[in-house]
Amino acid sequence: MKLKICCVPGCGGNTSKMHYIPKNPQIQQVWLERIGNKKLSQIDVNLLRGYAVCDKHFDAMCKNPSGKLLRYSLPTNNLPAYNIPSDRGNCFAIYRNKVPIRG
Numbered sequence: 001m002k003l004k005i006c007c008v009p010g011c012g013g014n015t016s017k018m019h020y021i022p023k024n025p026q027i028q029q030v031w032l033e034r035i036g037n038k039k040l041s042q043i044d045v046n047l048l049r050g051y052a053v054c055d056k057h058f059d060a061m062c063k064n065p066s067g068k069l070l071r072y073s074l075p076t077n078n079l080p081a082y083n084i085p086s087d088r089g090n091c092f093a094i095y096r097n098k099v100p101i102r103g
C-alpha cells in the first residue's frame with residue numbers, strides 16, 4: 001500500500017494515521033487555511049479529497065479511543081500557518097442550525 005504524504009508544508013509525515021481533507025466546503029476551507037499549502041488552493045475541489053494530513057496536527061481531543069478523527073475536527077497542532085494553542089474552541093467547527101459559524 002502506498003502511504004500518503006502529509007500536505008502540511010515542511011512536514012512530510014507519512015504515518016499509518018493519515019486524515020483526509022473533509023468534503024464539507026466550510027470545514028475544508030478552515031483546513032486549507034490552517035494547512036497553509038498554497039498548492040492546494042489551486043487544486044480542483046474534487047481532487048482535494050485525495051490529500052491527507054498526518055496525525056500530529058490534531059489534538060488528542062479530536063480523536064476517539066481508536067485514533068479516528070471525530071466529526072468536525074480541525075487541525076490545530078504543528079502548523080506553520082497556525083500557531084494558536086488547541087482548545088475546545090478551535091479544535092472543532094462550531095455549528096448552529098447545521099450551519100458552521102466559525103472554524
Ligand SMILES: [Zn+2]
Pocket residue numbers: 006007008011012013053054055056057
Ligand atoms: Zn503532517
